[in-house]
Amino acid sequence: MDWRWDFTFDVVLPKMWEAAGVTVWATVASFVLALIGGLILMLLKTHRSPWISRPATEFIEFIRATPLLVQIFFLFFLLPDFGITLPPLTTGILAIGIYNSALCAEVYRAGFQAVPKGQWEACIALNLSTYRTFRDVIIPQSLPPIVPALGNYLVAIFKETPLLSFVAVAEIMQISKLIGAEYYRFTEAVTIAGIFFLVMSLIAAFLIRLVENYVKRSILH
Amino acid sequence: MTHPMIQFDKVLKAYGALQVLKDLDFSVGKGEVVSIIGPSGSGKTTVLRVLMTLEGIQDGTMYVDGEPLNRMQKNGVLVDASKAHVRRIRSKIGMVFQNFNLFPHMTALENCIEAPVHTLGQSKAEATEEAMRLLTMVGLADKAGHYPSQLSGGQQQRVAIARTLAMHPEVLLFDEPTSALDPEMVGEVLEVIRDLAKSGRYTILLVTHQMGFAKEVSDRVCFFDGGRMVEQGAPDQLFDNPQNARLQQFLSKVLEAG
Numbered sequence: 001m002d003w004r005w006d007f008t009f010d011v012v013l014p015k016m017w018e019a020a021g022v023t024v025w026a027t028v029a030s031f032v033l034a035l036i037g038g039l040i041l042m043l044l045k046t047h048r049s050p051w052i053s054r055p056a057t058e059f060i061e062f063i064r065a066t067p068l069l070v071q072i073f074f075l076f077f078l079l080p081d082f083g084i085t086l087p088p089l090t091t092g093i094l095a096i097g098i099y100n101s102a103l104c105a106e107v108y109r110a111g112f113q114a115v116p117k118g119q120w121e122a123c124i125a126l127n128l129s130t131y132r133t134f135r136d137v138i139i140p141q142s143l144p145p146i147v148p149a150l151g152n153y154l155v156a157i158f159k160e161t162p163l164l165s166f167v168a169v170a171e172i173m174q175i176s177k178l179i180g181a182e183y184y185r186f187t188e189a190v191t192i193a194g195i196f197f198l199v200m201s202l203i204a205a206f207l208i209r210l211v212e213n214y215v216k217r218s219i220l221h
Numbered sequence: 222m223t224h225p226m227i228q229f230d231k232v233l234k235a236y237g238a239l240q241v242l243k244d245l246d247f248s249v250g251k252g253e254v255v256s257i258i259g260p261s262g263s264g265k266t267t268v269l270r271v272l273m274t275l276e277g278i279q280d281g282t283m284y285v286d287g288e289p290l291n292r293m294q295k296n297g298v299l300v301d302a303s304k305a306h307v308r309r310i311r312s313k314i315g316m317v318f319q320n321f322n323l324f325p326h327m328t329a330l331e332n333c334i335e336a337p338v339h340t341l342g343q344s345k346a347e348a349t350e351e352a353m354r355l356l357t358m359v360g361l362a363d364k365a366g367h368y369p370s371q372l373s374g375g376q377q378q379r380v381a382i383a384r385t386l387a388m389h390p391e392v393l394l395f396d397e398p399t400s401a402l403d404p405e406m407v408g409e410v411l412e413v414i415r416d417l418a419k420s421g422r423y424t425i426l427l428v429t430h431q432m433g434f435a436k437e438v439s440d441r442v443c444f445f446d447g448g449r450m451v452e453q454g455a456p457d458q459l460f461d462n463p464q465n466a467r468l469q470q471f472l473s474k475v476l477e478a479g
Contacts, residue, residue, distance in 0.1 A: 116322075118318060118320050118322035119322060119324065121273075121275050121318065121322060122318065122322035122323075122324070124273065124274060124275055124311075125273055125275070125314075125315065125316040125318075125322075125385070126315075126335070126336035126340065126384070126385075126388060127308055127311055127312050127336060127340045127388065128335070128336055128339060128340055129339070129340070132335075132339045132340070136324075136335060136339070137324055137335075140326050141324075141325070141326060219326045
């Protein structure tokens, strides 16, 4: 194998450094979108009125049953037809965020359902508002199962971002492909991209474990 | 005009085809202590659960202190109650559960101040002071900083009672409050309930299998069977001279079991 260090340091790393920022930003933004979107979808899905819960359930099923790449293309090529033209990165974040919202909704639902029925009933008997019921009683108790599952989705989202290279977002995979095409050298760029994903995933897993332990310690006694 | 503290007017509660409460008419006077006894599946716990609005009813009206709970007046007619209306009326009722249902991630004290601070709008200092007074009353002032998992069943139930009292209810519902307890802890909980019953400050509805206790503290005992109130009367009369055949059968079984 022919590996050139000068090429790695002079060409690959500077370009990849910038691209890494795009990847991290796309990950964080998509994840936040998924966290909020998932909560909203879960609340809609468990709504009492079937006029609200049914469409939400169908939407979640639809999202889960189609490939993310198709959804990215769908948003990228179809939104302009509706007069919405977004930058590729924004479209990509939107697609990944919505896709993972559907998955996170299920995580939230499972977490909330794991809280015993008696806890909800105590909240009613104490006349707590819906907001207080969730904030002070239900969410704290559902965090221990929810946090690790959401952490897995953070890592999953991170590993999904290379799909954005298909719509020419300048994230790390796209840049490594471009470097390869420009210099006819793929070895360094693709290897660096792989190492970047490996290192970042390990760091993320470590941080998630820290948060997990913190949640367990502060909530379960 | 005096009105009952609690009134059920033709209340129907069904799970699908199974009617758990069949056109129940039932009322409890202000300050009255009423025990509900009956075999499992008789609907006795359901009376408390629908009154606490843990479950909806299919038909009929429940009144608390003269005001409809599940309905409300609108332009002179009764319509289904809004959430805000239910919350307002419900605030007069407190419930103690068979399984305590304390919040496991909060200390005994935090359990007792959560709702007073956030629902009644008390200051934290004010709520803490009252919660400590109530915890002292149930004999658990020294356990205020303990989490439910660090307390025995009897202690947890006493905290749950203090938590309920902190909301200043006028009506107390006890749903088999000692059924989940080890036998040696039953006494300490009954002692607290006895004091509450004797204080005369609360209207109390007690679902229990402790016949001796029901007889001792109740002004009236009601026997439920098959979703209806089959017989009611003063404790002496109901226990010592039961009229209904089902009640006679029930009592002989229960007393046999000891």
